[in-house]
Amino acid sequence: MNPLNAQAIFDTLKGKFGDSVVELQSEGCSPAYVVVAPGSIKEVARFLKDAPALSFDSLMCLSGVDYKDNFAVTYHVYSMANRHSVGLKAMLPRENPSLPSVDDVWPAANFQEREAYDLLGIVFEGSKDLRRILLPPDWEGHPLRKDYKYPESYHGIKV
């Protein structure tokens, strides 16, 4: 067991991926998170999981956040072997938010990606199965977006 702190994890990632790893955000954040370019999220995830010093084998939580100007997907990962954790954050543009899926790195991601897709409309490319999960397949809009307008009715049923 060899827990690393967030700074060490960030340095390792920075050394490996260069500009794709943008910054470390630790102020007021627990766990601290590393901002990653969305396009390289899958490679970073793969590295985080496979590098022995990191071995982040457990994806605790995957969340989409609507920051009004843009979207973010936050990954909270944990290492059972090294007992350390870190957050990853990928900032996405407001228009057509999409990034590669990590569900073949961490299978646990699938349902949570579906949830982020369902509620926020973030598209995870290459996902095994990206369908709406909590809402009906023909639901319009993504309710967790800050600019979501509640529909008047659904199939003639007043909402």
Added chain:
Amino acid sequence: MTARPEALPTQEMTINMGPQHPSTHGVLRVILTTDGEVVTRAVPDVGYLHLGLEKIAERLNYSQFMPFTDRLDYLAGMNCNCAWAWAVEKLAKIEAPERAEYLRVIVSELNRISSHLISFGSFTADMGAFTPFLYGIREREKVNDLFEMLCGQRLTYNYARIGGVSGDAPPGFLEKTREFLDYFEPKIDEYNNLISYNKIFVQRLANVAVISAEEAVAYGLTGPNLRGSGVAFDLRKDEPYSVYPKFDFNVCVGSGERGQLGDCFDRYMVRINEMRESVKILRQAVDQIPEGPVMAKVPRVFKPPVGEVYFRAENPRGENGYYLVSDGSANPYRAKIRAGSFVTMNIFEKVTRGLLIADIVAVIGSFDIILPEIDR
């Protein structure tokens, strides 16, 4: 046996298991594709109980959201209450008084016992033995009595507060808790005698839906389901929060005692053994609880600093995590609820391939899912 396709055309049958079915623990819907009794594919379809809690949270302030967490896992409302309080306190850098932390641990562990009792009972009822269910209910009533004494509620407690708990333990509560523990501990052996090692019961569960340790971790299983696969990981021990470090208890893991490691029986046994550990924690907590206030000075409406927190607590149904993003206002900017049952359903399709219909029921029961937590 292979049927001759040209002579006897057969086709797979699609069956809708749920959303109304006695053994799907609520409104889970599983779309079964079966070849006779053999399930070739079981796809869970969740969302029938979507409450929109995360959206609601954005419109309420931190304290106002507390009663909603009860509805998250209605069999372990105390655990969800406390987890929310701990998460918000971490975000807002509030410290609850020690007595409040002890009370939180006491109610969490009591609720863990009562939740595991329901899990044990409904699981055996799914297996066709209805009697143990009522034995579980009998003891759960006593836990509910204790909670009623504490906060006036028996199901949706709303007991924790940001910065403490809603009220101190009334006189006699701790004694009653002690009495309950003395009464309850021998009952665990009674359950084991009643059903746990029953030959039919073991045969129904052993070697069914085996999940290896690697798979369990990769698929994000948590809590008893993860430990059932032999991974000794318990947030109370490995990422300690509150006053848990002060207590001495063991992490129960599956041992593959009646079949392969990680089968339904192991997941079941972990819950049974965990009740014993909870009793252990409770005894220590009841003995050590200090005097003092139960509520820190927290304004009714407070504004945590800008930042974000992911906090997770060990709930009866696995990791209950809250990802809170604060923009400095009184309401959470984003509150993502990570629930054990939801992530667990991810592995459902994988482990149920090739099982019998009766085994599907066993798998659902052994995961101990609860629907409001899945659909939130």
Added chain:
Amino acid sequence: MEALAISLIKAVPFLGAVPVWAVALVLMVAVAAVVLAFALTFEGVGSLVLRKVAGDIQVRIGPNRVGPNGVLQFLADGVKLILKEDLTPASADRPLFKMAPYFVFVGSFAGFVVVPFGVGLIAADLNIGVYYVMAVSSLVVIGILLAGWSSNNKWALLGGMRGAAQIISYEIPVGLALIPAVMIAGSLSLQDIVRSQGGLWGIFGWNLFHNPFTFFSFFLYFTAAQAETNQTPFDLPEAESELVSGYNVEYSGIRFGYFFLAEFGDMFVVAALTTALFLGGWNIPFFHAETLPWIWGNLLSLGVFLGKAFTIVLIMMWVRWTLPRIRVDQLMRLSWKYLIPLTFFNLLGVSLWLLVFNGKGIPAMIASLFG
């Protein structure tokens, strides 16, 4: 029945003008009514006892609202079942759907005809009694299959298929486990079988104690019969936690009531057969029922018989509320891999025993040692 009719005509003068067949017919109807009345009463009381016993086993009270201590609960249940709407699903096969409960009901009730309640208390002492029970109880499988198929519901279909597979599989061990008793008595008539167990103070003559193989046979029969009549832990056709309610899921009202009654009917028939074949039937311990006056002999033997049968029913209820349900593959394995070979072995054992010891049982041999 005809003989009885003739003797009745002789005994009662004013019946002289009535043709024999008419009297026989009236008698048949009367006997059938009595048997049915008994069966229904048993079922009503049985359901109440079942619920009370279940309550006791499950640390709860059980029904206690209707009548003193809830003893009239079964009447309320019956009234409810009759008054509820009898729904037929729109997509069901209507004629088959409506017919199915009768098959199950008849299959279970026809068994009552040959149950030897007492010395002279039997609706029809058929010389093929055991065979008859086996045959009519097979009607149940048709009913279950029809119900499952005609409901046009996949759960019901699965239940019906399970039921058919299960009942057919378990008829073999049931039949084979009954044969030892038939061999010892040398008759298929249930009265003859009961009489053959009357010796040695009416206890040690029981087939149960005849020899080790019959002792074993009793348990084999009891297990297989539980399965054949779909009792827990073999209640797979209606497994409510898996198949919702199995073959009867679409039934309501009195048609559901028929299934419900048939279940209790089956329970009693199995208990009665177990009693008659292995536990000495109506033989009163230390007395010869046939030497007593007619009325006392019959009443006493009826009491003894019902006592034994109800004890078996209680044991069945106890099992029902204790054990979990086994899985469908385990069920088939139990029948084909264990019960059938064991019953065959047992049959062979009994045959050899009867051959070697000239039909004498162990108690009889011990008795002959002491003169």
